[in-house]
Amino acid sequence: MAAIVVIAFAAVALLLIVFYNRLIRLRNTVRSSWADIDVHLKKRFDLVPGLVETVKGYAKHEREVFDRVTQARAGAMQAGGPAEAARQENMLKDTLRSLFAVAENYPDLKANESFTAFQRQLQQIEDHIEQARRYYNAVVRDYNSLTETFPSVVVASAFGFKPEEFFRLAAPAEEREPIKPDFSS
Numbered sequence: 232m233a234a235i236v237v238i239a240f241a242a243v244a245l246l247l248i249v250f251y252n253r254l255i256r257l258r259n260t261v262r263s264s265w266a267d268i269d270v271h272l273k274k275r276f277d278l279v280p281g282l283v284e285t286v287k288g289y290a291k292h293e294r295e296v297f298d299r300v301t302q303a304r305a306g307a308m309q310a311g312g313p314a315e316a317a318r319q320e321n322m323l324k325d326t327l328r329s330l331f332a333v334a335e336n337y338p339d340l341k342a343n344e345s346f347t348a349f350q351r352q353l354q355q356i357e358d359h360i361e362q363a364r365r366y367y368n369a370v371v372r373d374y375n376s377l378t379e380t381f382p383s384v385v386v387a388s389a390f391g392f393k394p395e396e397f398f399r400l401a402a403p404a405e406e407r408e409p410i411k412p413d414f415s416s
Contacts, residue, residue, distance in 0.1 A: 246382065247386055250377075250382065250383045250386040250387075251386050251390060253377060253383070254374075254377060254378065254383065254386065254387055254390070254392050257370065257373055257374040257377060258374060258392065258395075260370045260374070261367070261370050261371055261374050261395050264363065264366050264367040264370050265313070265367055265398075267363045267366070267367070268316075268360065268363045268364060268367055268398065271356055271359045271360045271363055272307070272316070272320070272360065274356050274359075275353065275356045275357070275360070276304055276307065276308050278349060278352055278353055278356065279300065279304045279323075279327070280301075280304075281345075281349060282327075282330070282346075282349040282353065283297050283300055283301065283330070285340070285343065285345050285346050285349060286330060286333065286334055286337075286340060286346070288340075289334075289337045289339060289340040289343070290333050290334070290336070290337055290340070293333045296326070296329050296330055296333050297330075299326045299329065300323075300326040300327065300329075300330050302326075303319070303322045303323040303325070303326040303327075304323055306319045306322060306323070307319035307320055307322070307323045312396055313367075313395075313396040313397065313398040313399075314396050314399075316398065317398055317399050317400050320400055321400055324400075327353070331350075334346065364398050364400070367398055368397050368398060368399075371395045371396070371397055371398075372397075374394075374395055375394040375395060378392050378393070378394055379394065
């Protein structure tokens with residue numbers, strides 16, 4: 232009888248250790264993948280001032296667009312977690328779209344090597360951000376599933392593991408709506 236109790240206790244302890252270690256590994260992977268996104272976002276933040284300066288040289292009277300891009304960049308750089316970062320990233324992307332819309336009015340700018348290099352770099356960075364975001368969200372999905380399903384939920388709640396936020400760049404309803412540019416402000 233005592234042997235059965237010892238074996239049962241050992242099995243429960245082993246399960247606790249396995250689930251705890253798996254939760255730790257996934258939480259660390261979530262943090263690491265968020266850091267990867269942060270690196271790509273920083274690269275884009277560093278690229279934006281050069282892009283703005285290049286466009287400024289051709290479109291001096293578009294001051295309001297430049298100011299909005301600069302403000303959106305500053306807001307995105309100060310964002311906290313994934314939800315706030317996503318909101319700020321949406322604002323930055325919108326202002327960059329308006330910057331590129333301004334550039335369309337200047338054929339000499341579109342032909343400028345610096346401008347086209349900035350466009351290529353920005354596109355590459357956007358692709359990397361998208362890949363990193365997908366990976367991050369997949370890891371968050373796995374981690375959240377583990378923190379919310381039985382029996383691992385018992386270990387997760389006992390040791391304070393909380394679900395993580397997904398990094399959504401736009402609300403699902405917004406993603407389905409066509410983009411309506413507004414240059415009136």
